[in-house]
Amino acid sequence: QVQLVESGGGLVQAGGSLSVSCAASGRTFSTYAMGWFRQAPGKEREFVTCIGWSSRTYYADSVKGRFTISRDNTKNTVYLQMNSLQPEDTAVYYCARARVAYTHPQESGGYDSWGQGTQVTVSS
Numbered sequence: 193q194v195q196l197v198e199s200g201g202g203l204v205q206a207g208g209s210l211s212v213s214c215a216a217s218g219r220t221f222s223t224y225a226m227g228w229f230r231q232a233p234g235k236e237r238e239f240v241t242c243i244g245w246s247s248r249t250y251y252a253d254s255v256k257g258r259f260t261i262s263r264d265n266t267k268n269t270v271y272l273q274m275n276s277l278q279p280e281d282t283a284v285y286y287c288a289r290a291r292v293a294y295t296h297p298q299e300s301g302g303y304d305s306w307g308q309g310t311q312v313t314v315s316s
Contacts, residue, residue: 194218194289194305201285201310209275212310214287215268222265225290227303228272230283230312237286237300243270244296255281277314284309 200212214226227242241251241261249261260273270287288303290296297303 196287196289196305196307198285198287198307198310201312203313203315204277206278206314206316208277208314209273210277210312211271211273212285212287212312213272214270214307216270216289216305217268220293221268221289223293225296226261226263226270227288227290227297228261228270229286229288229300229303230281231286231309232280232283235283239298239300240285241272242290242296242298245294248296250296250298274312277312279314279316281312282314283312285312286310 195217198214223245225242225244228240229237231237243249243261258276263270286309287307289305291304
C-alpha cells in the first residue's frame with residue numbers, strides 16, 4: 193500500500209500563491225499518474241489536476257492557467273503550485289495515486305491511494 197503525505201497549504205489572501213507537495217512511499221512511483229483533488233465544505237470531492245508517468249498534465253477548467261502540477265520521480269514527490277488564488281479555491285486538497293499504471297484518470301474512481309489532505313484557505 194502506497195503512503196502519501198501532503199505538506200504545505202495554509203492561509204493566503206485572494207490573488208496570492210501557495211504550494212503544496214505530496215511525498216509517496218514505494219518504488220513504482222514513476223509509472224503511476226498522480227493527481228490532486230479538492231473538497232470544499234458541503235461539496236463533493238472534485239478533480240483539480242493530474243500528471244502522468246511521462247509528465248503529461250491535465251487540469252480542470254477552473255484552475256487552468258493558474259495551477260501547475262509537477263513531479264520529481266527521484267524524490268517520489270508531486271507538487272502543486274497555485275497562483276492567483278480565489279476564495280472559491282478554498283478546500284481541503286488531497287493527493288492521490290492512480291489505481292493503474294500508465295493511465296491518466298481524471299475522476300476519483302481512478303485512484304486508490306490518498307493522502308490525508310491539507311487545508312487551503314483563501315480570504316477575500
